Amino acid sequence: AQSVTQLGSHVSVSEGALVLLRCNYSSSVPPYLFWYVQYPNQGLQLLLKYTSAATLVKGINGFEAEFKKSETSFHLTKPSAHMSDAAEYFCAVSTGTASKLTFGTGTRLQVTL
């Protein structure tokens, strides 16, 4: 069985500040980990994924995440927030190829001037 915990349902940052969204996972097998973003009234867009290659993963829109097995974490970061980053972010885990995704509860990111 696998699960994901996202700490903080709402995160607010100033434009230009560091973005840090936290994700911890639990998995009985080596996990595949994903971050998706959902803009209002839209579907889910893949930001980045970890699939047992490099532990530091770079994604779209300047986001990156680091897989830390010892901490069972996969936190999402971006050095400088932009107003257009305001959205809901979901961390997800799967057990591998063609497997269902188990999602966290999501973190709503607010970016203020």
Next chain:
Amino acid sequence: DSGVTQTPKHLITATGQRVTLRCSPRSGDLSVYWYQQSLDQGLQFLIQYYNGEERAKGNILERFSAQQFPDLHSELNLSSLELGDSALYFCASSVRTDTQYFGPGTRLTVL
């Protein structure tokens, strides 16, 4: 644009009714997944089809059923609808890869 299409975009119906949601996967994708997003339950996996056959089942109610057709499009049938079935229903598709591409969703409102 992920390449996954879902129709209709919005659906408003009454309790006790039956609806069908349709999903067309990306060209060449054999796997289709259905997810439900609600305020109560968050994003939950419902069911997966691979090349026409059911591959995995999640938290799908007995009142719900799905199928994948020879042209690989999929339909999710929801019957005896209840107020609590109001949610966003997403379809996602993938080939034999780890990445699922999501459609824009169908927003179901049960009155």
